[in-house]
Amino acid sequence: MADFFVVDGHVDLLYDLERRGAERRFADLSTGAVTPASLVAGSVRLLVCALYSEDRFNGADRALARLEALRAQADAQLAALPRLRPGAVLHNLCTTTATLMLLENGDALLDADLDELQAWGLKVVGLTHAGRNRLADGNGVAAPQGLSAAGRGxxxxxxxxxxxxxVAHLSEPALEEVLRGYPGPLISSHTGLRPFCDRRRNLSAAQAAAIIEHGGLIGLSLAPEMLNGSATADRAEVVRQIDWLVQRFSPQAVALGSDYGGFDGNCRGLESYAQWPLLAKDLQALGYPASAIAAILGQNWLDFYQRCFTATCPAL
Known part of the structure; x- marks a missing residue:
């Protein structure tokens, strides 16, 4: 694992810290899936950290204030983790774990200064969470529609x-509209697969194919509710779903977006990054070459984000 560039494409570290208490800082954590020690044990070099804005904050009177509060929390509570900004040379990360920021629920972007946010380090957004906001319907809406006029703008x-x-939380109509009309890069940062767990939150085979055809990546979640619909899953289920994606597409289409900190169930054998080296052994036992294992465990995310970044801003 020390030779691999391990990346988690979606982690709810800030939300986990928020639930533990307003003053908790990442550098002080000793328990949980994501700690300084577990990052070292799993050779994790890059975390894509979510700024999660719950649906109760949607609207012009609340959304931007929530986003500003989340940014302040990230600055304070994640200060031990260098934050990458557009223009960063990701391949130069050698001895430390850095972060990229992802906004989960983009309602506040209607009121925000996009250029200032980008300079701060935000360039990845999920338009919705599970519910309806001013941009679109999420995949928890019972009779969903696509994008709003404001969302298209x-x-x-x-x-x-x-x-x-x-696109991880978009409703089916909204996802179809984004796939048809958005010319830029797309990902599903943390998801399950409907052939294994048939629920609206997960991707169908056709949706996965469309994202990959668009040049995007599929980040497989470790949340049991997405893997099998229960409160408990295990590493073997993760391996089976990785293999399902690889056999239908390629190792270059598949990555991991754990959602650590964002679910309360248990994925046995992958309780923290300390167990991620076991995934490498499992894939090796299936006959995967080292290059494919390295791609799935992080190189795919690294290459994707490096392609999407420009060389106009300082690295850190």
């Missing part, structure tokens, strides 16, 4: 700045 502004859209 925002997408044009994001495309002009080459932002990355995370």
């Amino acid at each position: 925002l997408l044009r502004e994001l495309a002009r700045r080459a932002w990355i859209i995370d």
Whole structure:
């Protein structure tokens, strides 16, 4: 594992810290899936950290204030982890774990200064969480629609700045509209697969194929509710779903987005990054070459984000 560039494409570290208490800082954590010690044990070099804005904050009177509070929390609570900004040379990360920021629920972007946010280090956004906001419907809406007029207008502004859209929580109509109309990069940062767990939150085979055809990546979650619909899953289920994606597409289409900190169940054998080296052994036992294992465990995310970044801003 020390030879691999391990990346987690979606981690709810800030949300986990928020639930532990307003003053908790990452550097002080000794328990949980994501700690300084577990990053070292799993050779994790890059975390894509979510700024999660719950649906209760949607709206012009609340969304931007919530986003500003999340940014302040990230500055304070994640200070031990260098934050990468557009223009960073990701391949130069050698001895430390850095972060990229991802906004989970982009309602506040209608009121925000996009250029200032990008300079701060935000260039990845999921337009919705599970519910309905001013941009679109999430995949928890019972009778969902696609993008709103405001959502389509925002997408044009994001495309002009080459932002990355995370489709993980979009409703089916909204996802189809984004796939048809967004010219920029797309990902599903943390998801399950409907052939294994048939729920709206997960991707169908056709949706996965469309994202990959668009040049995007699929980040497989470790949340049991997405792997099998229960409170408990295990590493063997993760391996089976990785293999399902690889056999249908390629190792270069598959990555991991754990969602650590964002679920309360248990994925046995992958309780923290300390167990991620076991995934490498499992894939090796299936006959995967080292290059494919390295791609799945992080190189795919690294290459994707490096392609999406420009060389106009300082690295850190």
